[in-house]
Amino acid sequence: MHEVGIMESAMALVQRHADEQRATCVHRVVLKVGALSGVEPDSLRFAFEVVTRGTRAERAELVIDLVPALIFCGACRTEFPGDRGAIFTCPHCGDLCGEIRSGRELELSRIEMS
């Protein structure tokens, strides 16, 4: 499980921005997490609780924006959602060699504080 490490990176950024803004309280932290990022939202939530304990983000809400997997089929030149199991079969031609267009995201999108 590397969610704790990921969350530590996120909180380091949050603290830096909170310092810059001289904020005393962080209300909300918004993350963008791709379906193929290899990170579990539930583990992230748990890590968030642990990592924020005793900080000015202790009472902050964690919002996780899930980004679905989007696959691009080079043969058909179309995009399709990669959500049927983990098998990225193109619904048009049955091809499997599509490129992952989105779904690997792992970012800190937004911080709300005061």
Next chain:
Amino acid sequence: MCVDCGCGKSIPFGVKVLSVLAPGLLRGKPATGAGAPDQGVQTVTPAPHSPLTVEVHASLLAKNDGAAARNRARFVERRMLALNLVSSPGAGKTTLLSRTVDEFGREHRCAVVVGDLETDNDARRLHRPHVPVAQITTGSACHLDADMVARGVEALDLDGVRVMFIENVGNLVCPASFDLGEAVRVVLLSATEGEDKPLKYPPIFKSAHVVLLTKVDVAGLLGFDCQLAIENIRRVAPQATLIPLSARSGEGLSVWYDYLRQRLLPT
């Protein structure tokens, strides 16, 4: 798959070096944690009362990506081919590397950095007088990250080393997100696993430069359908060089060594 740690601490890891040329022990150096407890709650200036929104849009892997870029530059500067070997637990990474350093390693000097959750068994198995080996115990982390690799590499005597093998922790999910600075990502699928593994873990296979189908010596015995596995790999990872091999019988190893020779960096 991943080991649940839940300790809330930055993940400690140790680097242990097994090498005749660089004997020494560097155990238990803690990773520099990013999320140190916040001390600055009472700021000097009173905060504004209106809520403030900051759009950040920063990658959470940026720290690792930065370290990976530094590793990559360092490998290139040293004219060293770096390979990151990834597979499920037990797919045969250590066995293949042992034989590779014995055979190919006689021709071109190799070094190994090996990551494991706890023990240093793999480093012991790989240790040879002519092969510097660093073991990284990741504690509870399910993958190597670029910082750990940098420390492992630093601990080794790299004189004359042309090939740096990095054996990742057995896991097909997490290592996909962590660039180590390697030039070549090698994903192993063994004949003791399902033929449909590539369909179940597409991100890691899609990120592979090479896919090794290992333990083909036992495929027949186990009723493993090599053709089907090869077809699945080709469908999911058409970009990858595919080499079926057995570190036991030696089948396919010359193809693997040829591949390594081709990828060596000119000095």
